[in-house]
Amino acid sequence: KMKKIYLIFFLFIFSIASAEKVEVEGVYRNTGDIAPNETCRLAKERAKLKALERVTGQVISSEELEKCSEVDGKSNCERNQFFLSSFNGEISEIEELDKKLDTEQLNSGELIFVCKIIIRAKVVAIEQEKDPNFDFDVKLNNYNFRDGENLEINIDLNEKMYLSVFQILPYEEKNYQVYKLFPLGNEANFIEDETFKLPRKNKYEIYFPENVRKKSIDEYLFFIGSRENINWLNKYSKFEDLKKQFINSKSLVKWKYKEYTIIK
Numbered sequence: 001k002m003k004k005i006y007l008i009f010f011l012f013i014f015s016i017a018s019a020e021k022v023e024v025e026g027v028y029r030n031t032g033d034i035a036p037n038e039t040c041r042l043a044k045e046r047a048k049l050k051a052l053e054r055v056t057g058q059v060i061s062s063e064e065l066e067k068c069s070e071v072d073g074k075s076n077c078e079r080n081q082f083f084l085s086s087f088n089g090e091i092s093e094i095e096e097l098d099k100k101l102d103t104e105q106l107n108s109g110e111l112i113f114v115c116k117i118i119i120r121a122k123v124v125a126i127e128q129e130k131d132p133n134f135d136f137d138v139k140l141n142n143y144n145f146r147d148g149e150n151l152e153i154n155i156d157l158n159e160k161m162y163l164s165v166f167q168i169l170p171y172e173e174k175n176y177q178v179y180k181l182f183p184l185g186n187e188a189n190f191i192e193d194e195t196f197k198l199p200r201k202n203k204y205e206i207y208f209p210e211n212v213r214k215k216s217i218d219e220y221l222f223f224i225g226s227r228e229n230i231n232w233l234n235k236y237s238k239f240e241d242l243k244k245q246f247i248n249s250k251s252l253v254k255w256k257y258k259e260y261t262i263i264k
């Protein structure tokens with residue numbers, strides 16, 4: 001599982017750069033693991049990813065997407081990657097310039113759907129100010145969990161900071177998809193120690209989500225270190241709601257995420 005963990009982190013003071021309009025093409029080949037009508041939607045997701053990459057410089061490789069999708073499924077994986085990459089910029093005013101849905105024959109003789117979409121989008125990058133002295137590292141006690149097993153988190157810091165940790169549940173549809181793990185209640189989140197372990201009390205117990213037919217799924221932990229204490233909510237309905245407050249915080253922030261797998 002270790003090879004499937006993609007750690008991406010950035011440090012920046014939030015300030016909005018000038019908007020840039022870009023034209024990009026997204027291509028998706030449906031190998032039969034999703035419904036045919038999803039092909040063009042995923043092609044558009046890839047186009048939006050390219051638009052963000054063009055302006056912000058952050059690149060998510062096709063290899064990362066494929067490895068992620070081995071467990072989580074292509075549709076869910078691509079949506080998660082777009083959400084996480086979008087913490088570096090805002091994308092808006094998407095105009096669909098062209099869309100073609102065709103079939104393509106593989107060497108095996110199998111026919112698959114292929115969708116190509118060209119979009120024009122306005123992307124506003126979030127400028128970054130790097131500070132190598134403001135950093136932290138995260139390690140989990142495992143990256144593969146069975147239902148009911150406990151999660152432990154070890155954090156190393158090289159500078160004092162306020163720390164918040166969120167659990168992102170992509171398969172939660174009825175309730176909230178983002179829950180704050182730390183701090184909760186009267187827990188203090190100003191961390192002065194060089195090494196820090198969570199949970200401080202009780203347990204973080206991993207549960208396989210109900211009504212999911214897959215044998216394994218991926219979930220995410222999102223870590224935010226900041227110089228100022230940010231008044232985060234304890235839960236957010238969607239990924240995008242966390243992102244909105246994240247961008248509006250206007251504080252010196254560093255973020256990281258960890259991916260882990262739950263096996264039924």
